[in-house]
Amino acid sequence: MKLQTLLSYLHDFTAYVGENPTITSIEMDSREVKKGSLFVCIQGFTVDGHDFAKQAVDHGAVAVIAEKPLDLPVPVIQVKDSRRAMAVLADAFYGQPTHRLHLIGVTGTNGKTTTTHIIERIFRNAHKKTGLIGTINIKIGDETYDVKNTTPESLILQKTFKKMVDEQVDVAVMEVSSHALHMGRVHGCDFDVAVFTNLTQDHLDYHQTMDHYRWSKGLLFAQLGNRFNHERPKFAVLNEDDPASSEYKKSTAATIITYGIDQKSDIMAKNIQMTTSGTTFDLVTPIDTVRVRTKLIGKFSVYNILAAVAACLVSRIPLTTIVETIEQIEGVPGRFEVVDEGQNFTVIVDYAHTPDSLENVLKTIRQFAERRVFVVVGCGGDRDRTKRPLMGQIAAQYGDVPIFTSDNPRSEDPLAILKEMEAGVSGKNVLSIVDRKEAITYAIDHAQEGDVVLIAGKGHETYQIIGDQVLHFDDRLVAREAIRRRK
Ligand SMILES: CC(=O)N[C@H]1[C@@H](OP(=O)(O)OP(=O)(O)OC[C@H]2O[C@@H](n3ccc(=O)[nH]c3=O)[C@H](O)[C@@H]2O)O[C@H](CO)[C@@H](O)[C@@H]1O[C@H](C)C(=O)N[C@@H](C)C(=O)N[C@H](CCC(=O)O)C(=O)O
Ligand SMILES: Nc1ncnc2c1ncn2[C@@H]1O[C@H](COP(=O)(O)OP(=O)(O)OP(=O)(O)O)[C@@H](O)[C@H]1O
Ligand SMILES: N[C@H](CCC[C@H](N)C(=O)O)C(=O)O
Ligand SMILES: [Mg+2]
Numbered sequence: 282m283k284l285q286t287l288l289s290y291l292h293d294f295t296a297y298v299g300e301n302p303t304i305t306s307i308e309m310d311s312r313e314v315k316k317g318s319l320f321v322c323i324q325g326f327t328v329d330g331h332d333f334a335k336q337a338v339d340h341g342a343v344a345v346i347a348e349k350p351l352d353l354p355v356p357v358i359q360v361k362d363s364r365r366a367m368a369v370l371a372d373a374f375y376g377q378p379t380h381r382l383h384l385i386g387v388t389g390t391n392g393k394t395t396t397t398h399i400i401e402r403i404f405r406n407a408h409k410k411t412g413l414i415g416t417i418n419i420k421i422g423d424e425t426y427d428v429k430n431t432t433p434e435s436l437i438l439q440k441t442f443k444k445m446v447d448e449q450v451d452v453a454v455m456e457v458s459s460h461a462l463h464m465g466r467v468h469g470c471d472f473d474v475a476v477f478t479n480l481t482q483d484h485l486d487y488h489q490t491m492d493h494y495r496w497s498k499g500l501l502f503a504q505l506g507n508r509f510n511h512e513r514p515k516f517a518v519l520n521e522d523d524p525a526s527s528e529y530k531k532s533t534a535a536t537i538i539t540y541g542i543d544q545k546s547d548i549m550a551k552n553i554q555m556t557t558s559g560t561t562f563d564l565v566t567p568i569d570t571v572r573v574r575t576k577l578i579g580k581f582s583v584y585n586i587l588a589a590v591a592a593c594l595v596s597r598i599p600l601t602t603i604v605e606t607i608e609q610i611e612g613v614p615g616r617f618e619v620v621d622e623g624q625n626f627t628v629i630v631d632y633a634h635t636p637d638s639l640e641n642v643l644k645t646i647r648q649f650a651e652r653r654v655f656v657v658v659g660c661g662g663d664r665d666r667t668k669r670p671l672m673g674q675i676a677a678q679y680g681d682v683p684i685f686t687s688d689n690p691r692s693e694d695p696l697a698i699l700k701e702m703e704a705g706v707s708g709k710n711v712l713s714i715v716d717r718k719e720a721i722t723y724a725i726d727h728a729q730e731g732d733v734v735l736i737a738g739k740g741h742e743t744y745q746i747i748g749d750q751v752l753h754f755d756d757r758l759v760a761r762e763a764i765r766r767r768k
Contacts, residue, residue, distance in 0.1 A: 282374060284319070284344050288358065290373035291366055295359040302343040302356075307374055309367060309436055316341035321367040324348065330363075346370070365465040368435035372469030378442035379471040382412070383452040385592055386470070388501045389478025389520075391638045392585045393431070393456040396478055398613045399589035400454045403606045407598045412445040414438070415456035417614060417741050421445055432461030435468065442470075452596070459497040460487060467504075474592050475501045475535070476518040478584065480525040481637035486665045495525050502533035509534075516595040518588060521546040538595055540587035542580070548591045550583045557649040564590065564607075568600050575607050578617055579645035581638075615740025617642065620757055622764040626728040630756045632740025634661065634688065636671040639737055643679035652731035655724040656680035658738055659717065660702060662693030662746075669698065670705025677706040680735075682727070685713045686720035688738045689746040717745060718759050725763040736760060 305317030521541035
C-alpha cells in the first residue's frame with residue numbers, strides 16, 4: 282500500500298508532501314523492521330521507541346510515524362499519539378478485517394477468559410468457524426498461537442483479524458483488557474457485541490483509582506458505534522447485578538441486554554442448586570425457560586454462563602444449541618481445574634489473582650469442603666500492590682491453613698511481597714514459604730482425607746517470572762508430582 286493511501290485514513294497529523302514509498306509492513310519494534318516497513322515510534326513504559334527510529338531506518342524503514350520532529354532521511358509523519366495512530370493505520374493496512382467478522386468483546390475484572398471460552402464453544406457447536414484472542418492464547422479454528430498480552434497491541438490484533446478473515450472465520454471472540462481500552466489498542470475494532478462481566482479491585486498500579494478503572498472499561502461500550510444499522514445491530518450485554526452497569530447503560534448507543542441472578546434481567550438464573558460435581562439452574566430467557574445442568578462450579582460460573590448465553594442469543598444462535606453446549610463444557614484450563622491422582626483429598630488449581638476472585642473461589646470451596654481448606658497463594662510483583670493485604674486477609678479468613686508464597690515476583694523482592702500480604706492478616710497464624718514448589722509440596726504433604734488444597738493465582742501459566750528470568754513452572758504438574766511422591 283502506498284504511504285499516501287495509508288495516511289488518508291489518518292485524520293490528525295502534520296501535513297506531508299514528498300516521497301510516496303510503498304509500505305510493505307508496519308512495525309513498532311525496530312528489531313522487526315524490514316525493507317519497506319513503516320516504523321511507528323512508541324513512547325513506552327520502559328524505553329522510548331523514538332530512540333530506535335534511526336536504527337529502524339538503517340534496517341530498511343521507508344517512513345516513520347513519530348510524536349516529535351526527527352532528523353531522518355525518510356518521511357517523518359508527526360502525530361499527537363502514535364499508539365492511537367498506529368491502531369488506525371493497522372486497521373487500514375490489513376483491509377479493515379473486523380468489518381468482515383462478527384466481533385464479540387468481553388471486558389470486566391474477572392471471568393473474561395472463561396466467558397470467551399464458553400462463547401467460542403457455543404459458536405463451534407453451531408458449526409461456525411471461530412477465532413479467539415485472550416490470556417491463554419490466540420486460536421484460529423484449531424490452531425493456537427502464543428500471546429504476551431491478554432489484548433495484544435493493535436498491530437498484532439489487526440494482523441490476527443486479517444488471518445481470521447483469510448481463513449473464513451465467522452466469529453471472533455476476544456478479551457478486552459482495561460489497559461488495551463485505555464491505550465487505544467482496540468481503536469479500529471468494529472465490535473458487534475460488547476460484554477461486561479464485573480468490576481472489582483485490580484490494576485490500581487496502572488489506573489490509580491477505581492473511577493479511572495471503571496471509566497476505562499466503559500470505553501468498550503461507548504465505542505460500540507453511534508449509528509443504528511439494522512443490517513448490523515450492536516449489542517451491549519451488561520451484568521445487572523454489578524453497579525457499574527448503570528453507568529455503562531448511559532454510555533452506549535447500542536441495544537442493551539441484561540443478565541443477572543439477583544436483579545430482574547433479560548436473561549436470568551433461578552433456583553440454583555450447587556454440588557461438588559456441578560450446578561443446576563433454571564435458565565430464564567425471553568425465548569424460553571430451560572433447566573440446565575453444567576459441570577462448572579460456583580455462583581461466579583453461573584454469571585459467566587449467563588453472559589455467554591446473552592452474547593450468543595443476540596448473535597442469533599438457537600437456544601437449544603446454547604443449552605446443549607453448556608451441558609457439555611468441561612471447564613477452562615487453570616480455572617477451578619482439579620488435579621486428580623486418585624488421592625483422598627481434593628486439589629484445585631485456579632487463576633484467582635484478585636481479592637474478589639479469591640473470595641468467590643474460597644466461598645465456593647467452603648460450600649462443599651468436608652474438612653480443612655489449605656490455600657496456597659501469592660501476589661504478582663510489579664502489579665497492583667494494594668491488593669496484597671486484601672488477598673492475604675481473604676486467604677486467612679476462608680482458609681484453615683493459609684500458606685503465602687511467590688506468584689511471579691518479577692523485579693520485586695519476593696519476601697517483601699509476602700510481608701505486604703501478611704500485613705492484611707490479624708489474629709491468625711499464616712505460613713510463608715517463599716519457594717512456590719515447596720509451598721505446594723507442604724500443603725499436599727500435610728493434607729488429610731476430605732481436605733481441600735487450593736493453589737491460586739497462576740492457573741494455566743507454565744512459567745514463573747523471578748527477576749528477569751522466566752522459569753518453567755506449572756502448578757498442576759508440581760501438584761501432581763507432589764501427590765505421586767506422597768503415595
Ligand atoms: C505496561 C504495559 O502495558 N506494557 C506494554 C508495553 O510495553 P512497554 O511500554 O514497556 O514497551 P517498551 O519496552 O518501553 O518499548 C517501547 C517501544 O520501543 C520499541 N523498541 C524497544 C526496544 C528496541 O530495541 N526497539 C524498539 O523499537 C518497542 O517495540 C515499543 O514499541 O508494550 C508492549 C508491546 O505492546 C506490551 O507487551 C507491554 O505489556 C506488558 C507485557 C504487560 O505486562 N502489560 C500488562 C500491564 C497488560 O497490558 N495487561 C493486560 C491484561 C490485564 C488483565 O488481563 O487483567 C493485557 O491486555 O495484557
Ligand atoms: N464471574 C466471575 N466473578 C468473579 N470471579 C470469577 C468469575 N469468573 C472467574 N472468576 C475467578 O477469576 C479467575 C480468573 O478467571 P478468568 O481467567 O476467566 O478471568 P479474566 O477476567 O480473564 O482474568 P485476566 O484479567 O487475568 O485475564 C478464575 O480462576 C476464578 O477464580
Ligand atoms: N492479567 C493479570 C495476570 C496476573 C497473573 C498473576 N499470576 C500475576 O503474575 O500477577 C495481570 O496482568 O495482572
Ligand atoms: Mg483473561
